[in-house]
Amino acid sequence: MPGSTLEKITEREQAVAAEADRTRTEMEQLTGRLGELEGELADLATARKVVLALEQVEDGTTLSPNMPDNPAYQHILAALGDAGTPRRARDLCRALDLGIEPKHIEGMRAKLKRLVGHGLVTETEPGLFTLHHQ
Numbered sequence: 001m002p003g004s005t006l007e008k009i010t011e012r013e014q015a016v017a018a019e020a021d022r023t024r025t026e027m028e029q030l031t032g033r034l035g036e037l038e039g040e041l042a043d044l045a046t047a048r049k050v051v052l053a054l055e056q057v058e059d060g061t062t063l064s065p066n067m068p069d070n071p072a073y074q075h076i077l078a079a080l081g082d083a084g085t086p087r088r089a090r091d092l093c094r095a096l097d098l099g100i101e102p103k104h105i106e107g108m109r110a111k112l113k114r115l116v117g118h119g120l121v122t123e124t125e126p127g128l129f130t131l132h133h134q
Contacts, residue, residue: 038095038097041082042075042079042097045075045079045081046075048078049077072111076096076112077115077131079095080129080130083130085130086124086128086130087130088127088128089108089129092112093105093108109127112129116129119132120132
């Protein structure tokens with residue numbers, strides 16, 4: 001009897017290990033796909049900003065004087081616009097594929113605070129940022 005119980009445990013262990021391997025493979029594929037989709041979203045947001053800027057130039061209007069020229073700020077603004085809800089610095093780092101190490105998060109937070117100072121972003125509550133709506 002003990003032998004058959006141990007055999008059942010071994011069989012179950014092998015089945016669970018195989019399922020875990022399949023799940024890990026699926027997760028790797030999904031993570032890769034998610035990265036591709038997030039990259040495409042960032043590209044589309046950048047394309048939208050470029051098209052809007054070109055339309056303003058063609059119309060003879062100018063970009064907002066508060067709009068930073070640095071592309072990093074424009075990517076942050078695009079990511080906030082795409083989010084639609086207030087985001088934390090960590091979430092924006094993830095969305096922009098910057099890494100979530102403290103140095104990246106603190107740098108993002110500093111940029112967000114600068115954008116708040118320019119009147120382009122609002123800090124709805126401590127640590128939560130969204131586009132400023134006039």
